[in-house]
Amino acid sequence: MSSPQILRLSKLSFATSLILSGYAFADEANTKDDSLEKIAVYGQHHKNYITEDAQSATKLGLSIKETPQSISVVSRALMDDFSLDDINSVLESTPGVTVEQIETDRTYFKARGFEITNFQVDGLGIPQSSGSIQGTLDTSIYDRVEIVRGANGLMTGAGNPSATVNMVLKKPTYVTQAHASASYGSWNNKRLELDVSTPINDEHAVRAVFTKQKAESYLDRYETDKTIGYLAYEGKLTDDTLLSINYVNQQKDADSPLWGALPLYYTDGSATDYDSSTSTAADWSYWDNSAEQVYVTLEQNLSATWVAIARYAHIENEQDSELFYVYGTPDKETGLGLTGYASRYDYEDKHDLFDLYASGKFDLFGQEHDLSFGVSQAKMDYNEQSLYDYTTGNGFPEMPSLDTWDGVIPEATLTDGLNGSDIENKQQSAYISTRIKLSTPLNILAGVRYTDWETKGTAYGVEQTRSDNELIPYVGVVYDFTETLSAYASYTETFVPQKELDINAEQLAPVTGKSSEIGVKAQLLDDQIFVTFAYFDAKQENLAVALPDSLPGDTRYYGADGINSDGFEVELSGKITDDLSASISFSNLNIDGDDLVKDYTPENQLKLAATYQVPFVEGLTFGANYRWQDSVSRVQVEDASGAALVTTKQDAYGILDLMANYKITENVGVTFNVNNTTDEKYLHSLYWAQGYYGAPRNYALSVNWQL
Template sequence: MTPRTPAFAPHPLRLALRRALGLALLLPAGPLLAEEADITLDAVTVEAEAIAVVTEGSERYQAPATDTALGLSLTPRETPQSVSVVTRAQIDDFNLDSVNDVLESTPGIGVERVETDRTYYTARGFDITNFQVDGQGMPFVYDNVQGDLDTYIYDRVEVLRGANGLLSGTGNPAATINFVRKRPTATPQASLGATLGRWDQRRLEVDLAGPLDAAGRVRGRFVAAGEEKDSYLDRMQRSRRVLYGVIEADLGDTTQLTAGHSWQRNDTDSPLWGALPLYYSDGSPTDYDVSTSTSADWAYWNNRDQHSFIELSQAFAGGWEGRATLTHIQRESDSKLFYIYGTPDRDTGSGLFAYPSRYDLENEQWIADLSARGRFELGGREHEAVLGAQWSRSHLQDVSHYGQGIGDPLPPLEEWQGNYPEPAFDASVAGSDWVDRETALYGALRLSASDRLMLLGGLRLADFEGEGENYGDDKTTSHRGILTPYAGAVYDLNDELSLYASYTRIFRPQTEVDRNRDRLDPVEGDALEAGLKAELFDGRLDASLALFQIEQSNLAEAAGTIPGSADTFYRGVDGLTSRGVEATLAGELAPGWQASLGYTVLSIEDADGEAARTHAPRHMLRAMSRYRLPFLAQASVGARLRWQGDIHREQGNGVITRQDDYALVDLMARYDFNERLSATLNLNNVTDEKYLTSLYWAQGFYGAPRHAMLSLDWRY
């Protein structure tokens, strides 16, 4: 492999980068030499036969290609599913420094913030369980994100909506989210950033990249960010740290070795565990101050993520490339938490009770992937293929130390100051200890059937095994010879417009448990999609219109709380069908005007034709736009819009909690003092909208009110 451009790094920057990388790669990260990034390069370049996509250094709101769907480098128009990419420019323009911020801006994606430090993601009405880093499938524990993961180490976030079980291990019908990490550069570069914001927010960032030797055959990158801030929620404070180091070395003209490590820590004092009661004992809705929190002043929730990866790639004659990747992930969580349960009386506020507990969790994952991809000729036409094998192992251990005082009555939340005495956590102990394993073979083809017709197909053959126990219940499961097929076609109507269609089978083992703590059986079903794709203005603007239908059975749905605990149990729902339409737009609308837009409308019904999963919005609009002023070239202005239709949740006993439709409007302005120094002002929730962040669970809390951030960035 050769570097993107020849370069010689000035000695001071090269020395600083070496020292920074030494710090990052020598962190206690586990068995590998280096570690990677969790819940991933300047402008677009070409390397070997594939498109090496980099959005950093570009002002564009689109990416020319992704490999999230089939492991093949496909443009959005060539991909027979809906694709959205949040680029580095969008992340920087709107200060989207957490994964939640990014996904809230992505067309068709719902961000279910059930607690301050636990988030689920949905698309097309269903939970997203397929996550990747640099194209490698890496599930989060319990299919949710704990903490507030930082985005500074990523170049972009790719989202493929619809089922994709080829690379991520399961044919989940919602979406696949691929976090693409920053990589070393052939020329030296550096950036520093500082942000101040409401609630005493303070953030610092540093990013160094370039060659580590005079010949440019060894390159590195070091990325670090730190943030401290209070919160609009009473008593809550958050600290976030992230370090990432990666080294890329040319072992020869056709061989490249890459090793990297990332470490991320999220510490939250007085977090929400559970949230606010949403209705009174008479069934009427509660209406608390936006700042109301149920947390105790001694509570905390600390999360740590460490990722290591080693990647060896070898280019062969004829445009083929082989790649071997080994990844190690270590996630740890320790917490002392305070949950409030019960239904308050409307007049007195009584009826709430304490549930203190201490939790420790550790999850270790190993993922190995061996693949080859390249081009071949058949029938006088050129085609592309990828073949691979994957092995993964996930070991989860957690323990609950229940506190004394469970069931103690509490004052009304209007009077609650979080001053419940910290108890001894020795009332009882329970926990989980289980191992999941998967081995799989996969392959995909892109066949050029004619000048206008492209056929795509893939197949994954997998074995799943699970063993261990969950709070005393057996977690043993085994599924062998599971076939996940993928089929798609793209037909070019002309030079700008294409028709497409795709089909994927759904099969996904579940971690959720029923009332008896028995693991639910896998989800099964089918996903269909068809639509139009367009490349306009010489490829500067992408547009799409999609129709989709998803059918699945035995999907986990929260059904209540396990008696004697604060843990949620689930039931399998059969005959669920989701149908809808999505329209997207991304790229340059006019010189200096970048935008992305996505609108989703859907219906979700159960086997009886009744509305299901009503916490998921049926209408959703996401829009981002930035315009460079023609009369003042140094200045840019922009806006972000997040709108969703009304949602509701049936709480039982005829009680229904509703959240009306709402829109969140954010504004930005940037001024470039010169080619290196710029300042950006962000104003979020301009209209100071009051809204519940989610009705995914029976409790909820309010989103952040109006707030501002000012950032100063320097680049070399």
């Protein structure tokens, strides 16, 4: 970072601190005896899946209706009813989001045609070294998951115009409560959850969550062992000061995981059609992922309407794996023609995150307005290493037909070709946002965020050092026609530094773009139903897209200039009748500028989750969770003129999950889930040239106890 850039950011940090201190001293005399008033809105638990308040889009304490962007919330109730036990299944149920599960333990998420790279925990941004999630993020420690669709640079700094996923941790309660759940399902899937919260006294409380899950799989040889521990403390240090400490430990060990997936066409160009259980994993392969996280939050009341919040997080992720990849094109008659590829891969990263901001209200021209401002810093270090076997003959073995292969292959001696990355990233930001009430029905939201991103280090022998900075504006308008109906519009720009390498092993320039959205939000039937409609338009330039002929472990990219996406989303959630509650959404997406992305991204999606409480059988509830998408494809082979010679197609399909819950007593209930009820056979994703099939019909029974 150059000296002028340091000076500019330092001035912003100093000015923000000075303003924050000024508000504290100015209000001290009048607010000395005021009790702590939290500006943040945490939302309520709605069994009927109605959209909740969320804090992922602004730090102004606004409701979803007051925010000029599309926001969806997956509640704890929905996660419990349909066993949405990881972030993959949560986002599969989210409007406008596609889950590109390319392997068993690596997943990409997309919205509005772009990768989701912005993830938050309790509103604190967790920068990702890539757009993928390794392993899985278990949801047992979260109260809800908020998804802000579209660009969200005001809250997260660098980011795509896709979506921001905010995972809200469970909080300690000041009334003792306990919950336990034990389930057993297909393929010997065993899961235990314990959740206990209790007050220490009137001003301090703690909560603990423990989850253990061991499962085999519909995929040959694949097994997982997952352990999650969570501890939370909340307490008042003074009448005006609140301290929260959260600790998370997640471990997922996977035996015989997929690295890569199945070949999708034969040498004659026809489509392969393996059994859903077919896997390319060797019997000795494994992929272990662990994550340890600490979050500390200090909230200080500055006045009756102002609060300052300081947050710090330390996060460590580790991967340890020995993996087996299969590549090539098989012969249709013999199944031969494939080659194996063994590798050891180790990875670790460390994040130190800090965010300090103040939020509150001020009076001007006879109206009360909202203001938030702050500074943040994220320091991220990661190191990765790869090893291969070029000497024993077991590193690249010829493969038998996958139709008969049982995973038995000589174990490679992975000691050759040590290579990897050692990267340090630092992001520093200063931001300010406000909501100005021009009149009773008209509100304007405006903000700006200055972000400075610095990268140092090397990746596979290539120098990665670079420095990028950007001033990101945000403006939005909300007009309230009535207390229950409003219209909105918003505009922002985007900026994403990239670590991906091009064909010449040089780092791609940052992605830049523009994003706009207009929509309508309405609360109907005495606020029991929330309806939103949004039209969006986004453009990015220089977006990294993987070259189709990249080698495993050495993916190269090109910048897709001028990619555009536009479309609309409709969502309804709430209590339709006294007995029927539902969340229904339909999304339409059009992509121009990149045929590859356009082809493998569904144009239309329909998602529905509903529960019905049977009126004549007390305690009995039925539910359905349905997800449909239209057809997608991927051109696999082209001729010299660019005409498609081989294309993989996945026809439109829908997945129906059913649920029945019966409360035996006030404290004990049982839940029976049937997933993929119609036994649909489908490919998870065409994001890569390979793919594998989703799980066939399966069952689970759980017993739940609550104090």
